[in-house]
Amino acid sequence: MSFRTDTQHPERAARTPLTGRLSQFSWVDAAVAAAVLVLLYAVLRVGQGTTVAFSTHDNVKVDTDPSQLPYDAARSLLRMFVALALSVAFTFGYAYAAAKSRRLERILIPALDILQSVPVLGFLTVAVTGFIALFPGSMLGLECASIFAIFTSQAWNMTFGFYYSLTSLPRELDELSRSFGFTRWMRFWKVEVPAGMIGLVWNGMMSFGGGWFFLVASEAISVNNQQYALPGVGSYAGAAITDGDLGRVGWAILTMAVMVIGVNFLFWRPLTAWAEKFKNEQSEATEVQRSVVLDFLRRSHWPQLLGRVLRPVGRGLGRAGRLLGTDDRPLTVDPARRRTGDVVFTLVAGGLILWGLTDLGRYLYDRTGLGVFGEPLLLGLATLTRVLILVALATVVWVPIGVKIGFSPRLTRIAQPVVQVLASFPANFLFPLAVWFFLKTGLSINIGGTLLMALGAQWYILFNSIAGAMAIPTDLREAMDDLGVVGWQRWKRLIIPGIFPSYVTGGITASGGAWNASIVSEVVTFGGTTLTATGLGAYIAKATESGDYPHLIAGVAVMSLYVVGLNRLLWRRLYRLAEARYSL
């Protein structure tokens, strides 16, 4: 064979599609077009409701007629997706800044680590008052506060993931970009975003699942002794709970389940299947994500048509993006200038932080004195005990079950999607049922609170146990069978070491989730009865309701401290151990 020098049909390959095919529009295309139209209409219709005027003096009354549910569900969904879009935008900006600037990185990444540990619900109050002041007399303020709550539950995780993929970009891709003189715009959209796409999609999916919890918690809240409610499934359920109407609570639960499953089926499955193409591996994978919806979309002609319309737009943006400059790194850096820059940056950043700290200290000192931290520190021990008991209990119960499921491909196929849905189903939705149960049996909320926290958090342990068990190679299990290793010895030698890395991941997520959940599960109400447990969660909830900012700040700060402490002292160490010793 030699290099070919003939060019018989240069345009043969590129010019085939579309021209002859527009006539063959199929029912698939029609269905897709209709679906898009309906979606647009729904967004417009539902979106109108967000700017409706309201006054803070109105007595908020949520209509709990079940026929309201579809509209409420749509409003809730819109909130979720707006928050997701904001999270993605934030992720791109924040992670890019942290990955590209050596100086910013030193502040942004530790900050992100802390933000991740801050109990989101504790800050809802601040957000609500802030946003209402921003949009006086309009629902938009409340809407923003709710979206903000969901956003804060999603963004950190996604940002961390994307930052990691930016900094661990394969060396040859970095060199490719610089050697061929890519523009910064091209590098970002053609190399960096695609390289991080799989992580972005999966992290997005997990965070979105966690977001339902905050949606429910943020739609109906009382701040400063003032009740606020937004139309949505969460506030619907809240109103039904206040009325003590179990039937309508059931309707809300059903709607929630439909939403969770529907979004999974129509949005996340297709997206994960589509993201397969960004896998940076050099051969066809054996196990691929599939989606009926994506297959359906791909069979229609819309993607091609859309591509035709969007391609010139993309080119235009690419040309505009040239203004951002070429991806190049100067070969020589003046060390003196660099050091000066470092010093200036450190001084400015350090000064700002110090100023903020003294201001905060003075504020707390003036209002309550610094002894305000004492009570939450003590109460934190109670909540810490609950979190630890929860993790231990969930481990004892769910790890054996998870391993059983993970070892059986048939069970895994059935159980995994179910567990995924259960994990994203907002547990605070089920609280009224639990409270009803507590009232019936006379179980103390101090013990029951642990169960409530477990409702949401336990699934992470189950989910990761299944994944860990699946990752244990079959030949290892066969070798153990062959040697007659059974019972406790099998657990000690094969199963526990095998699932350990996965389990630790699950444990971190579960314990983080439990701290957050404590704010809503240590104080629960059902039909006029309120049960309050002793704990830091209840402390924060109380401070939120009465608008007591000094106590709120102290509570949130202490809880963050506990979360960070637990992570550093327990989970991080286990994680390192897992990476060093037990990675398969």
Next chain:
Amino acid sequence: MVLNALRGLRATTPAPANSRPVDGDVLLETVGLTKSYAGADRELPVLSGIDLQVRAGEVVALLGKSGSGKSTLLRCLAGLVPASSGTVAYKGTPLTGANPGTAMVFQTFALLPWLTVQQNVELGLEAKGVGAAERADAARQAIDLIGLDGFESAYPKELSGGMRQRVGFARALVVEPDVLMMDEPFSALDVLTAENLRGELMELWESGQFPTRAIVLVTHNIEEAVLMADRIVVLGARPYGTIREVFEVGLDRPRDRDSAAFEDLIDRVYRTMTGRQKEGRTPGRAEAPEAVELEKRTPANTPLPTASVDGIAGLAEMIAHRDGRADLADLADDLGLEVDDVLPLVDALDLLGFARVHGDDLLLTDTGTAFAGADVQRSKTIFAAAAQHAPLVRLIVSSLRQNPDGTLRAGFFRDVLAHHFTSEQVARQLETATDWGRYAELYSYDAEPQEYRLDDSDADSVHGG
């Protein structure tokens, strides 16, 4: 003519009728180039005092073992890695960023898996701001030129390794760089595919239609260098990358690898690579100078080659089967191995006193023959004695003996080595020393507290005596 059309599309570089002029313009030049990385307490050089010119019309091969800095040198030339001192210039202008006159072909292809072949090839032109229609045409012609037509809409993962590297070539050629930079472009391919692609590439280069004016090739394959290059620059790894020797390859193309001149050049390059070309000693005399040298060996000047005990024993047995003598080039060829795979083993045999390199041949010593023929326990004993010739192993053993409880943290040795090697090299050295010492039952290593411990029998003898 395709190439003319291709050139016509991009009027930026008015190319002469023959794309391989023998005007000998200096395209790339380094003067006193040094590159070092931060070590524990000082900079550790990987390249030093490199003076190199790449002229229009020539193919330059940078040849060396792993760790000789050849890839780093290529990246310095491409402006991807800054030089620590000295200058790199393109057409007389010192580089301040990525070299505008080069395009790179990568060992691992570096194709974007989410783009089609066509889109991958267009990347370089897109970066230069060439319009969509124009770059599509140019890319299509480069794709045809490189033998990829029909694959335009395929994704990289659907292609075989050879086809993927063709995409890599098309992507680099379509931007018509002055110098094509190739970083071990064939080493990830199987032998036949590599041979085929190499042949096609050189045919195109010879035909005078090549859209670049010079080629810089990084390789550890001696035959590849002799087949392709006009000039072979051999880089030595000890103590750090310097130009050890430059070979002008005067052979006519296409080169006949069976010709005497070809084989002679390969042997000469081989000798330079193994670093013993000037010694020419016989096996009988070899013991004396080695023994003196043995005293001067330290972990710093004699790093352990990255060779496993199994590999060392395997090679020793293989030479024993050939009556204790084997031609290095033939041996590597018969095993289907690259120099990179064989040389560390050869170095290890030499270091342990199991074999001597004589000219092109590897000769098994008496201990080597005994080692190759011994059963497991016996070979451990022989190896234990021989391992004392390895400075790092000796250092670990003697340090452990001086310690009352016969244990030492790995960190201690890491600190000692950090004065001379990068952390990556230190890790590799300790890994080899651990492997050798464990096999020889000189000491054991406990990964959890990262601790070396004298083997029991040994410890007893220390305490007893």
